[in-house]
Amino acid sequence: MNNALYNFERPKNEPVLTYAPGSNERICLKDELNRQLSQVIDIPLIIGGKEIRTGKTQKVVMPHNHSHVLAHCHLAGEAEVKMAIEAALKAREIWANFTWLDRTIIMMKAADLIRKKYRPKLNAATMLGQSKSAHQAEIDSACETIDFLTFNSYFCSKIYSDQPLSEVENLNMLEYRPLEGFVFTVSPFNFTAIAANLNVSPVLMGNTVVWKPASTALLSNYYLMKIFEEAGLPAGVINFVPGSGNLIGGIVLEHPDLAGIHFTGSTGTFNHLWRKVGENLSKYHGYPKMVGETGGKDFIFVHKTADFEEVGTAIIRGAFEYQGQKCSAASRGYIPASMWPSLKELLVRELSQIKPGDPTDFTNFMNAVIDEASFDNITRYIDTAKKSNVAEIVVGGGSDKSVGYFVEPTIIKTTDPHFLSMEEEIFGPVFTLVVYPDEEYEAYLRICDKTSPYALTGAIFARDRQAIIKAHDMLRYAAGNFYINDKPTGAVVGQQPFGGARASGTNDKAGSMLNLTRWTSPRIIKETFLPSKVYYYPFMREK
Amino acid sequence: MNIKSIHRDITIADLAEQFPESVGYLSERGIRCLRCGEPIWGTLAEAAREKGFSETQIKQIVDVLNARSSGFNSQGKSKTQEK
Numbered sequence: 001m002n003n004a005l006y007n008f009e010r011p012k013n014e015p016v017l018t019y020a021p022g023s024n025e026r027i028c029l030k031d032e033l034n035r036q037l038s039q040v041i042d043i044p045l046i047i048g049g050k051e052i053r054t055g056k057t058q059k060v061v062m063p064h065n066h067s068h069v070l071a072h073c074h075l076a077g078e079a080e081v082k083m084a085i086e087a088a089l090k091a092r093e094i095w096a097n098f099t100w101l102d103r104t105i106i107m108m109k110a111a112d113l114i115r116k117k118y119r120p121k122l123n124a125a126t127m128l129g130q131s132k133s134a135h136q137a138e139i140d141s142a143c144e145t146i147d148f149l150t151f152n153s154y155f156c157s158k159i160y161s162d163q164p165l166s167e168v169e170n171l172n173m174l175e176y177r178p179l180e181g182f183v184f185t186v187s188p189f190n191f192t193a194i195a196a197n198l199n200v201s202p203v204l205m206g207n208t209v210v211w212k213p214a215s216t217a218l219l220s221n222y223y224l225m226k227i228f229e230e231a232g233l234p235a236g237v238i239n240f241v242p243g244s245g246n247l248i249g250g251i252v253l254e255h256p257d258l259a260g261i262h263f264t265g266s267t268g269t270f271n272h273l274w275r276k277v278g279e280n281l282s283k284y285h286g287y288p289k290m291v292g293e294t295g296g297k298d299f300i301f302v303h304k305t306a307d308f309e310e311v312g313t314a315i316i317r318g319a320f321e322y323q324g325q326k327c328s329a330a331s332r333g334y335i336p337a338s339m340w341p342s343l344k345e346l347l348v349r350e351l352s353q354i355k356p357g358d359p360t361d362f363t364n365f366m367n368a369v370i371d372e373a374s375f376d377n378i379t380r381y382i383d384t385a386k387k388s389n390v391a392e393i394v395v396g397g398g399s400d401k402s403v404g405y406f407v408e409p410t411i412i413k414t415t416d417p418h419f420l421s422m423e424e425e426i427f428g429p430v431f432t433l434v435v436y437p438d439e440e441y442e443a444y445l446r447i448c449d450k451t452s453p454y455a456l457t458g459a460i461f462a463r464d465r466q467a468i469i470k471a472h473d474m475l476r477y478a479a480g481n482f483y484i485n486d487k488p489t490g491a492v493v494g495q496q497p498f499g500g501a502r503a504s505g506t507n508d509k510a511g512s513m514l515n516l517t518r519w520t521s522p523r524i525i526k527e528t529f530l531p532s533k534v535y536y537y538p539f540m541r542e543k
Numbered sequence: 544m545n546i547k548s549i550h551r552d553i554t555i556a557d558l559a560e561q562f563p564e565s566v567g568y569l570s571e572r573g574i575r576c577l578r579c580g581e582p583i584w585g586t587l588a589e590a591a592r593e594k595g596f597s598e599t600q601i602k603q604i605v606d607v608l609n610a611r612s613s614g615f616n617s618q619g620k621s622k623t624q625e626k
Contacts, residue, residue, distance in 0.1 A: 188580070188581070189580055189581065190580065215581075244554075244556065245584045246584055246585070249584055265579050265581060266578030266581060266583055268575065268584075268585075268590070269578070269579075269583045269584045269585075272583060272584045272589065273584070275593075294579070295578060325580060327579070369580075370580045371580070372563075373559050373560075373577055374580045376563060376567075377566065377570075377577045380567055380570065424575070425578060425579070427578070427579050427580050
């Protein structure tokens, strides 16, 4: 048994590679893209360390060229879901008794595998399977994934070292037990790193998981699973179970050993999970811990003293990078009337030049939205604006799904601050703004706060410090990640822990200790050295 | 001929896949089937109940969706467009 009391140093964030012309990383990535484009792989389920092929498969296609098949993925049926739960419970017997140091070493090794060996592979899979540009893939599947692995290991070491006071005659110890059962993880399509974190966070704290990956991120998620295995993760600690959410969830949520759910996705699905857990409460051995990061209707609020060029850049990057499919993407704006003419000119000029295209063409700033259902959903909002008499399309509005699911970066201007696309999450490259009279700053801050049920991210742009303070205070609960003079996207692990409240989730801050502590069931242990042999106290004596 | 029909216990995922034209109709009534780029989990009836629809209203919604879908094929294209 390793008896070292190892002390992790606070890690540094993984440097973002540039992929500039001539760089080694660009050459490696292009080679890997060509390799993945030239093959069609078979993706099995991985349960208890075994690859399982059910024969019921779905195609894994590229959103930017939906006729191109990258893989065929096997899908779980009822038997495989039950098998995955059993595998997780069996593996728990071993994994829960690993030292935390052994668990962190596996995660640190996985980070190093991505850093040095699989960076091009994971990035290429994310680019092709989820239609991300080289830069967007690099900051997600490489850097953020590595950061989650290394920072969570560090946070884990801090948690275990946090112990209560002891007296001279006794010792108090806080044992951070894993939850009593298995954890169900449900990951979204938009970040490979989130898929990593949803699993790694409970696993580091000694739990085992049944993982349902998004059906539109299977290629990168499969490679991620293989990296965990290569890093030495024991069989059954993470069980990779692609398939129907309704089928998998239906079985998992009925199981008495369900101990927790770690979820990123829509508010609607999280509400469904929560409701089912409530209905099944009497069946469980304990109260399952629910951790969810859900939707957002993220805002950029601009004061008249802000710089319009800084605002323009924040809107373009914050609303349209990765086609607006980040939970944190800016999707509504409040612009002072005095700034609108210059800002409008800038946005129209710049956005008219941006055409979404294939991510293997590195000159493309934007790529495709994830699938046809999303495409149809997004264009429905654009069509509503086109038909409305209180809204107009300022720039963009076009779309084409003949080859890939391409939607132009679109800005809608409305006179109604409660217009449909000011309130509802679209999850696409659509930014709706309202132009307000400069002198009604506070009134519109109040509107911003109350417009949407969500409270994930938001940004204020101003030079006037009093205006910043006003927004800071009035929008206190409007966002869990609040940015001053910066776009509302791009949270970095260890720097801006991520999550929001209201309808945006449980705000358990991915990328921080706060999240990891949710996956423990602490036990306090008091040991007394010389127990008392008499029951009475000194005050009971007469003399 | 469209032999499949919509019922109250159809999952939203199946509804979005087999009857994509239903998504827009439901969205206009506040029942958002697609969020965060994916169909929400659960059934049509559950999603409608969450938005405050009564059992009678849910039945009406199912009837309307079936009536509308009879004019479409399962890929969401109208039969006249198909011709």
